[in-house]
Amino acid sequence: MGRVSTGLSEETIANQLNTRTHISSANQNEEPEICVICQAEYEKNETIGRLGCGHEYHADCIKTWLLEKNVCPICKATPF
Template sequence: MRLSEILGDAKDKGLSQADSCRLPVVTYRKNMESSECNICMAEYEEGEILKILPCFHSFHSMCIDKWISKNATCPICRVEVSLKSPTIS
């Protein structure tokens, strides 16, 4: 018996590329609080494009795009990344 038959079809639990594109972006400046990407562990350089998650953690755009396509959580605090609009009751 194959593992896929036991576990069923594995589905990514990440965001779509369209949703990932909706995350806010900023251009890194040396006076910003965070100085390195916690995914690739490289220091940010002036002018690099970063994406900001709803929990306010920032990452290189390419790094978080790859992560978020598989996992809809922040790699640091594991807060779920949701781009749904809040409902008003």
């Protein structure tokens, strides 16, 4: 009973998470890119975190997720 954390340490996340700065698309006809964790669109100059499987999320969203769960929210692969 109770809560069991299977997440990573903050140090591991900080050392392993690849990040990039989001640049908005010039093509307005494209579907907006969203973070599946918070469901918000990526805004220009936001920091995006990329896992080893290639899935991307807001860096803060995926850091919070990885503190609780050691898997990708989409494909359940190990993150690094």
